[in-house]
Amino acid sequence: MxxxxxxxxxxxxxxxxxxxxxxxxxxxxxxxxxxxxxxxxxxxxxxxxxxxxxxxxxxxxxxxxxxxxxxxxxxxxxxxxxxxxxxxxxxxxxxxxxxxxxxxxxxxxxxxxxxxxxxxxxxxxxxxxxxxxxxxxxxxxxxxxxxxxxxxxxxxxxxxxxxxxxxxxxxxxxxxxxxxxxxxxxxxxxxxxxxxxxxxxxxxxxxxxxxxxxxxxxxxxxxxxxxxxxxxxxxxxxxxxxxxxxxxxxxxxxxxxxxxxxxxxxxxxxxxxxxxxxxxxxxxxxxxxxxxxxxxxxxxxxxFKFLSGRGRIGRRFASRFWETESTLGRERELMIVICKKWHVAKRLLERIRQVTNVPAIEYLFNEEDTALPDLGGIQATLGKRTRHRRALMRMLFDYFETDRLIVCIDPGNLDLLQDFCGDRSTTKLLEVQCEFTDEYLIGHAMRVGLAGEQTPSDTLERLLPTIRGDMTFESDRIRDSEFENHLVMHQSTEPERNANLLARFLDLPVEKTQDIVQQEHLFAD
CATH class of the missing domain: 3.90.550 (Spore Coat Polysaccharide Biosynthesis Protein SpsA; Chain A)
Incomplete structure (x- = not known):
């Protein structure tokens, strides 16, 4: 036999x-x-x-x-x-x-x-x-x-x-x-x-x-x-x-x-x-x-082909999977890096990629041209990604054949953070708080259309406190939400403390995360 x-x-x-x-x-x-x-x-x-x-x-x-x-x-x-x-x-x-x-x-x-x-x-x-x-x-x-x-x-x-x-x-x-x-x-x-x-x-x-x-x-x-x-x-x-x-x-x-x-x-x-x-x-x-x-x-x-085909032409027996409440999966771990300075978060992610095998994706809900695999069109626009956020995440977990995934999200996207933190999966947040100089805030105002090259300097001076207050408000809203597994790295904090926080976030030995946080120009503008 x-x-x-x-x-x-x-x-x-x-x-x-x-x-x-x-x-x-x-x-x-x-x-x-x-x-x-x-x-x-x-x-x-x-x-x-x-x-x-x-x-x-x-x-x-x-x-x-x-x-x-x-x-x-x-x-x-x-x-x-x-x-x-x-x-x-x-x-x-x-x-x-x-x-x-x-x-x-x-x-x-x-x-x-x-x-x-x-x-x-x-x-x-x-x-x-x-x-x-x-x-x-x-x-x-x-x-x-x-x-x-x-x-x-x-x-x-x-x-x-x-x-x-x-x-x-x-x-x-x-x-x-x-x-x-x-x-x-x-x-x-x-x-x-x-x-x-x-x-x-x-x-x-x-x-x-x-x-x-x-x-x-x-x-x-x-x-x-x-x-x-x-x-x-x-x-x-x-x-x-x-x-x-x-x-x-x-x-x-x-x-x-x-x-x-x-x-x-x-x-x-x-x-x-x-x-x-x-x-x-x-x-x-x-x-x-x-x-x-x-x-x-x-x-x-x-x-399966017949039933899914009926769904494509509107003659399905039930809602498409992204139209119903769903979960990322109890065994999965979504790690979110929150940072207003996108270039700082991207530098951090690049170093994390070099040290770990965890797939890491940059601001997929904020930048239309973020590199994403072809997932049948659901990734095509920011609107689709945001509407079908959980479906998109599940598909990314499956695409990378992983139970751990890192993404970057702007601190203004509190609704996304609340949704993912409410999922049955494990969600970790690493908020990277940066210092904002007046020069940076002026550049930010120009990038988002609040000011231009010809904006008078006195107007900019009146505008800067409002912009700075907005950024502080976003961070305060995240803190007031009292999310579980919420860690905060700060630009002014000593590297040893930040290395410990990053080690908890990534489940890595501190020796590895020290190389990441001590990289030159991490917080540079």
Whole structure:
């Protein structure tokens, strides 16, 4: 009978990881876990201790810091596979999972399916001939070298790409492989996995090539399986059920999706909401039920497309998701930098980006040209961003695949602060209070149209106290709101105190935040 070694890549929610490992191994299967090296050490320690006595669980020997689109995701997978192959000699299949996945069939059903069909399950479509990539870069992912992360270092990413194009630094794809593309969620037989590991040791040229491609988790295994395994032994599909919205964001499943999920022709589904506790409980009980019977209708994707399509033309059954009250997510953390001097906040964010991996976005509710990903048009104007603020934030969390996000907001946007602080997510505020010279206030008055080049000096003198009072009033309103987790940095405060405040805000050691606050010209105009 089939024995599955689950390859679990995860970076958060240790309780869910522990529960997932205990449930899947209770049926006699195995699990190899790679927990992101950039995640909290306490979480990893909690998982190791809870599963220490489980002989069917092992861990990747070496943990790596993972980033979306990077080779690090493939390396993390290879590390977990290598551990599983060595620790579980009886494993017949290796199944790729994330912490957001859940079984939607029983263990018996899964084992019977794998026993019945001696094939590898992996999406693998011709990279250049298929239309698997809908938008964005295609050939550029491969023929140019990518050393920077597009989400963390957008400017460096595109500058490097532009320079390579200008200099004609095009590289060849290894001549004897045909690049394939597909979903990263696969299930491979033991022989195939062993062939892949052997290939990685023999073909250093291919490994070197993939290490500097962009989003290699969609091409590496897909290409190698096609290269090593006869076509007749490959089922070009994934056994994990997932759907995407019109915005290119994975659909999240909740408690009321239980019956829908069971009727799909898949073994697992992602993404399951962290708050769907009842759904997880029912699916957990189902996995151990050997008597469970399943009626496969497989209408999930077509039904979702139909219903969402009716919404686009005004013939929907319910309100669009941004028209109803919603939450960013209980497990998420929104960190807001509040500062009247936008250039000061931007300098601070730039230094934070260099020290942390937390996505940081500048004044998205105040500046129309703030760099934002394409989210289907909801990000197009300041009016839309403000009206659909929570929907926009949820989509940004999903786009960056993170539970922590930093944004800048002007202190005049008290309504936004009140809305986000009223959410079930954790919201932290860092107010950066600056000193305002007369010269700065005059420049501010001109920028916002209160004064011009020809405004008499005596008029400006009468105007300055009012402008200064306005800025003080905004700060007082924020303070009077008595928000939780409200920290205040001041320009005149000693750097040591500001470093401590920033460390509390970012959950970082003070040693790292000292470099941030002590940077030269942080508060300069």
């Amino acid at each position: 089939a024995k599955i070694a689950f390859i679990l890549l995860c970076h958060k929610d240790p309780k869910a990881v522990i529960g997932q490992a205990q449930m899947l191994t209770a049926a006699g299967d195995y699990m190899a876990i790679h927990f992101d090296a950039r995640a909290k050490p306490d979480h990893y320690r909690q998982i190791r201790e809870a599963l220490a006595d489980n002989p069917n669980v092992t861990f990747a020997r070496k943990r790596v810091r993972c980033g979306w689109g990077e080779w690090s995701l493939v390396q993390a997978t290879l590390n977990a596979i290598d551990a599983a192959v060595k620790e579980f000699p009886r494993a017949t299949h290796f199944y790729m999972l994330s912490g957001d996945c859940a079984a939607i069939k029983s263990a018996r059903y899964a084992h019977d399916l794998l026993d019945e069909h001696d094939v590898d399950y992996i999406e693998s479509f011709d990279y250049f001939e298929s239309d698997w990539i809908k938008t964005g870069m295609k050939e550029e992912r491969l023929i140019y070298r990518h050393f920077f992360n597009e989400r963390k270092n957008k400017q460096l990413f595109y500058t490097s790409l532009s320079m390579q194009k200008k200099l004609g630094l095009v590289r060849d794809i290894p001549h004897d492989i045909q690049i394939q593309i597909g979903s990263q969620w696969w299930c491979l037989r033991r022989r195939t996995v062993e062939w892949i590991l052997d290939f990685t040791r023999r073909r250093t040229d291919v490994m070197r090539f993939f290490r500097s491609t962009w989003i290699p988790d969609e091409t590496f295994f897909q290409t190698l399986v096609r290269h090593l395994v006869p076509e007749s032994e490959i089922e070009t599909r994934t056994l994990t059920f997932l759907m995407f919205t019109d915005y290119g964001i994975p659909v999240t499943f909740y408690n009321d999706h239980y019956d829908l999920l069971l009727s799909q022709d898949f073994l697992f589904a992602r993404k399951i909401s962290p708050e769907a506790l009842e759904l997880k409980k029912r699916l957990g009980a189902l996995y151990s039920n050997d008597e469970a019977q399943f009626q496969i209708s497989n209408e999930g994707r077509s039904l």
